[in-house]
Amino acid sequence: MEEQFFQCPYCWEQISMLIDTSQHHQIYIEDCEICCNPIQLSITVLDQEITSFQAENIEQ
Numbered sequence: 001m002e003e004q005f006f007q008c009p010y011c012w013e014q015i016s017m018l019i020d021t022s023q024h025h026q027i028y029i030e031d032c033e034i035c036c037n038p039i040q041l042s043i044t045v046l047d048q049e050i051t052s053f054q055a056e057n058i059e060q
Contacts, residue, residue, distance in 0.1 A: 002050060004043075009057040011035040021048040029058065 001018045008015055013034040020026070026043045037057065044052035 002048075004050060004053055006053065006055045008032040008034060008037070009039060009055060010037040019043055019045075019050060019053075021045045021050065 002021050003016055004019050005014055005016045007013070010032060011034050013032070015033060017030065022045075023043075024045055026045075027041070029038050029040050031038055040054075040056045040058050042052070042054040042056070043050060
């Protein structure tokens, strides 16, 4: 597990979360802990290191 810090694409607050680095590619939705809006996370891991991390708002 590795801690990743990022900014919410809705409220711009800094958020941290633990990422499971045993999975090579992950896409999932997590609610912001501040404003509760859904954030789509796309994560790529190589050799248990995060190589790509994107946090995007979900168009409604």
